[in-house]
Amino acid sequence: MSVESGADTANPRNPGKPTRPIPKRFIERYSRVVDDTDAFFSILTTPVPKSFRVNTIKSDAKTVMERFDSYGMSYRQMGWYEDAFTTDNLDIGFSLEHFTGAIYIQELTSMLPPLVMRKELESASLVLDGCAAPGSKTTQIAAMMDNLGVIFANDSDYSRIRALKFNLEKTGVLNTVITNMGLQKYPSRQFDCVFIDAPCSSEGTCRKNDKIFFTWDEGYIAKNAEMQKKLILKGFDLLAPGGMMIYSTCTFAPEENEAVVDCLLSQREGAKIERIEIPGLKTANGVAGFEGAEYDSSVKDCIRIWPHHNDTDGFFLAGVRK
């Protein structure tokens, strides 16, 4: 581990180039909530395995595995999701399957929000992906809906809409309306399922982007948390009675995770946290409190994905039933 005051250490991604140091305050914060500090801080300076998802709109896992076998390409199928794979081969972007959209290069943790909503998606007719770009989750949601029903895929940032559009085209998604507006201005609807994969401080992605540690500061976390509280409240308001919302982020910060869910529970009476289970994937409970703040007892039913548990990025998920 390299810390702020420590000497430069070898960077496994680029030998000879020093690893960006993990800020002392970052270590101090998360040492209090993680189960194994050595394993956690060590893995943060190693690269995350390359992963992809089979796009069932265009192919299936068996066919893709047969094709990859014919290339002599190594891969590993995840026990917790039959369409999720990792590979040591960094050139899968130059495979026929990538060209046709039979596979989609996607982080494993990014596959979790649609996966935990799979049962609901099979019968859903109206779905909102509130922060959709660049479209990894939207394409997966569409595949789980068999390209039927309607997905409203929204992103407030126009510069990201083109990537969203390109990825939906590549994967053959037909059932989507792309909208470009602030979620707060979204007209009243009753969606069966809502996804709020909120913009965040992205601490959990530091294994592939260690610039996170250069710009990291707690003021940014606090600023994000204010915006995320507005997003989760609006997402809940757009949910039909009986509907389910997944709130997720790729950060470790409790202020952007459990505190945001706690805000929803305190401001919307009908909101209930539903325990999420992902058989085959090691998960941890939501934290009960952080730095003097105590959260509603039901936030323990949110789940945290710590990088050292499954060799992934870091992630947070909350299932909210209306």
Next chain:
Amino acid sequence: MRSSNRMTGEQSGRRFRKGEREEGELKGNPTTLTQSRVLDYLEQRFGLDKSLFLEYSFYLGVKDRLYLGPRSDRADMNGMRVATVGLMVARADEHIKPTTNLLQVFGRRIAKSVIDLDKEKAGKFVSGEDIILTPSEIGLVSEGYVLLRYLGIPLGCGHLKDRAIKNMLPKAKRLKLRFI
């Protein structure tokens, strides 16, 4: 579709030249005549049954672009700033020109106007090259737009004339494959 669904360059956050329109801008649903023309063409040219499209609606964009998206009676876009809907599946001006998107999505159901390529020609096609075919590769396929396939996998759209396939893959999709 109502005019509130339209998006100008200024609204979308990008500056457009005067008169320029956003690529995905929708003008509403196409006329029944246009829809019939496209459905008839897809059935006659590619053997795609019209019932395949019952769960979707067509939308008309700028420059006669035709999009296939969720059924308009189930997708209430009122009050929303819509960037685009579904997939662009054809240009429908004087002639109908199908897109690679369309042929890839429905490729496994396409029964006519299909040309199977060998590994070398499939790689060339994916990289964006035009292809010269042998008479046996052409078989009974008539001139016009065709689906190119490799090992039964739909690759994309080409235009057959004489013995040559003109490559219709969009530049952004072209790729030099290392695994085929």
